[in-house]
Amino acid sequence: MSQVFRAPSISDIFAGAASSAPTFVDPCIGYIPGTSPSSENNACGAPTGATAIPVGGTQATNSTQANAIVSGAQYAGYSLKPEYGKSFDFGFVYDPHWLAGFSTSVDLWRIYLNNTITNIQAQTAANVCFSDPSSIYCSLIHRYSNGQLSTILTPTVNLGRLDTSGVDFGFRYRFPHFDVMGVNPGNFGIQFDSTYISKYNDAPAPGISSVAVIHNAGIYTSQFGNFARWRALGTLNWDRGPWNAMWRMRYIGHIGVPIQDFGTGAFTEFHFGAYVYNDFSIGYEIAPINTKLQVGVNNAFNKQPPIFTQNVVINANTDVNTYDVIGRYYWANATVKF
Template sequence: FGFRWKPIDDLMVRGNWSEGFRAPSIAELFTGQSDTFQTISDPCNGSLQGVPNADRPASCAAVPAYAQGNTQIRTTTGGNPDLGPEKSISKTLGVVYSPSWAAGLDISLDWWEIEIEEGITSLSAQTIVNNCYRNNDPAACALISRAADGQISGLKATPNNVGSIFNEGYDLTVGYKLPETSFGKFRFVWDSTYLVKSTVDGNADGLISEDPVQGDGGNLVGEYIGGSGRSNNWRIRSNLMVNWEKGDFGASWFVRYYSSQEEQCQGVIFGQRFNLCSDPNRFTNLDSNDTDLLPDGPRARPQNHIGGTTYHDAAVYFNAPWNAKITVGVNNLFDKDPPRSASTFANSFDPQYEVPGRFIYFRYAQKF
């Protein structure tokens, strides 16, 4: 249910509450399974390439303290026919302001909160081993196979139903259509999303999964988790569009912004590839609320900074008199490279960023 209320002509207040239900898709259920080799730092190793592991949790007592040499572990991905449906509750509350003193200006600000129970998600291999040994999650442990010497021989990272997924944030939209001038008509639209909180309860025990970068559990905002179904947790995503029209001609300029993120690079450091980690000597202090079963005190938490990224797109078009529209455009006009990630597959870049290079296109649309 929802409501809309206009206390004055220029202002509207709106809100919604809704329940959701989603059965798993055919792809999530029945995509063929295959193996990949994700980079993992095993919390239970005794040492990795000669570097002693000082953070071995007590939950690893039954695992021999082997010396981990290979960090790329066989990981099974694909569909999971045992998935169940997910359910959600969504809440929104916002205002829309269209001032009479500025014709063409519209401003909307909405708060939203979404909680998904039994949410369907694919966790990265590193998150699975962290959840098993640092968060004491038996469901995660069931996905890990070990050889007799203690080394991980295989890991299953297909989609699963987790306890709950929680997200909270704000949406802001500002649109302004200027009065027509001798230079033509101009229109501006600015859309932004600000993510306040993002958490995952992996096994429905009411405890939030450990934050892999900060190591203190909880909020994943601003953190990148390579190889998972929720890899990117940008705090801010923002789009700006400027449009100009005069007669049958027009042009548009789009700016897309993704805020910076941090990622853990423990395995990268142990793998002696220091150049892939921007802060290899980082330590953090953990308090008594930490759930990774280790004593309190300074802990090695090397991380890598993924910088903010901005893309520019441009297009020009012509509204032909025979009821057609002809457009020529270019995406990633300034040839911006995606930011490199240390934990994504092959230490490359996340596919939600643009593929390197400019993309030039021609479009013809005909109405009949």
């Protein structure tokens, strides 16, 4: 067990403002001053600038997006604090004497953080304020006099609690040297590493039952990223004299992407299958001049990224941080040691 601690970075605090247009369902539709519960006032009424709401209440708009401003904490006047928590790890490494060149490892882990540092989502800020009128997020909401949403600030904040756990597994094996009909085929080795995420839960407002815990394991969202439950990396290595080669396989497990029904505000999870990328490389070492040459191809079979449907919570049609968006590409490098 160990203590974990992270202070906010310069960009977390001082990043400038930028416009955004996230999907949004206003919890204040139908709000009527003096008739609706007074607890909704800080999210829907005069404190936000809504001083002339029509008799029939705040009306729905044709837009399914909010005018949001993403920024560091300072821009929104938010005082950012360090995040802190604990991590628990238990694992072992096994090197069997009866199989030379082989080793395997298993690690079980759990991490929880309080005051997690992240950009708050427009929907989260509105929902939390609507449920908790004393929330500091109420100051982020700005409305026109008729109650329609004008702007919502989405700065970097300390957002609730994060709880994640999983297991890492890997093995390595260096094959014993052998000859094939008197010919030396070289040396071979394999390596495999994988991670399984059993949970990745974010509680934006712990203790407020109306603000749901977000279960991110196996899900992709713009706020938290891609948390495919399974990820793995397998490598086959070969070398013989100055020559070497590698075949690498990158595995990304299947994910769900939430799609929102703007009529009801409910989410439906669309599923996208697992991905495997194949990379190949070959190299040659020129020992007299301390130089190594490498050429290779990544995503050799030109696998294209998944295309997400419109109106998803990520405001994008794929995940550029996880998948290869340019398809197959070739590379070469030279390493010289002095």
